[in-house]
Amino acid sequence: VAPFNKMAMSIPCYASLGTKLQDPLNYSNYNGVEKVKSIIKKTVIPSVSSSPVESLQQGNWVKLICGANFEDLVDIRNLSLVYTLAGVDCIDCAAEASVVNAVNEGIEAARALVPIRRPWVMISVNDDEDLHFRKAEFDPDDCPQDCLRPCEKVCPANAILQKGGVLAERCYGCGRCLPVCPYDKIRAITYVRDVIATAELLERDDVDAIEIHTSGRLVFQT
Numbered sequence: 001v002a003p004f005n006k007m008a009m010s011i012p013c014y015a016s017l018g019t020k021l022q023d024p025l026n027y028s029n030y031n032g033v034e035k036v037k038s039i040i041k042k043t044v045i046p047s048v049s050s051s052p053v054e055s056l057q058q059g060n061w062v063k064l065i066c067g068a069n070f071e072d073l074v075d076i077r078n079l080s081l082v083y084t085l086a087g088v089d090c091i092d093c094a095a096e097a098s099v100v101n102a103v104n105e106g107i108e109a110a111r112a113l114v115p116i117r118r119p120w121v122m123i124s125v126n127d128d129e130d131l132h133f134r135k136a137e138f139d140p141d142d143c144p145q146d147c148l149r150p151c152e153k154v155c156p157a158n159a160i161l162q163k164g165g166v167l168a169e170r171c172y173g174c175g176r177c178l179p180v181c182p183y184d185k186i187r188a189i190t191y192v193r194d195v196i197a198t199a200e201l202l203e204r205d206d207v208d209a210i211e212i213h214t215s216g217r218l219v220f221q222t
Contacts, residue, residue, distance in 0.1 A: 135171045136178065
């Protein structure tokens with residue numbers, strides 16, 4: 001792999017785009033796509049002709065980070081559509097089959113709107129505990145009735161529901177909720193991605209790269 005130039009960029013983006021799809025698998029029923037088509041006609045977004053490898057070599061490689069454990073499929077699909085149109089070179093996502101499918105659906109929806117080259121799809125995995133591979137968890141029944149719920153206010157992913165606790169697929173483990181809980185009720189749950197499931201993903205034609213978060217404490221032999 002060519003060495004990274006200082007101008008190579010990653011864009012972490014976890015926020016919701018707002019409108020939800022009535023049918024997540026059918027973009028033809030999504031009014032947002034018509035709006036995107038209209039914007040494209042007005043702005044004449046150019047096709048991106050250079051490959052991700054060429055962008056990497058030239059030092060202007062850009063990666064969208066959906067999140068190593070962010071699994072809201074609708075938002076991931078929407079983000080993948082928008083940032084493919086924007087010309088990113090790579091979309092980094094969780095190593096989970098449904099998430100990879102959502103990324104590729106967004107990419108293909110974008111390419112159906114305008115001729116544009118396909119970005120890499122990268123999956124992120126870990127070999128040990130890592131801040132990117134954790135989720136918050138608490139039992140809402142344990143929360144006092146008079147709690148002001150500062151956790152809900154600080155959550156950037158809107159993953160904490162008023163009565164339902166943490167919405168796991170939206171939580172990406174940022175940790176903002178942990179120190180603000182006045183009753184110390186929130187826990188951080190860490191996990192390691194399954195090796196066999198990851199290997200199966202790497203055999204797919206629509207997965208192009210892997211990012212490994214490693215503590216350096218494990219020794220791999222090939």
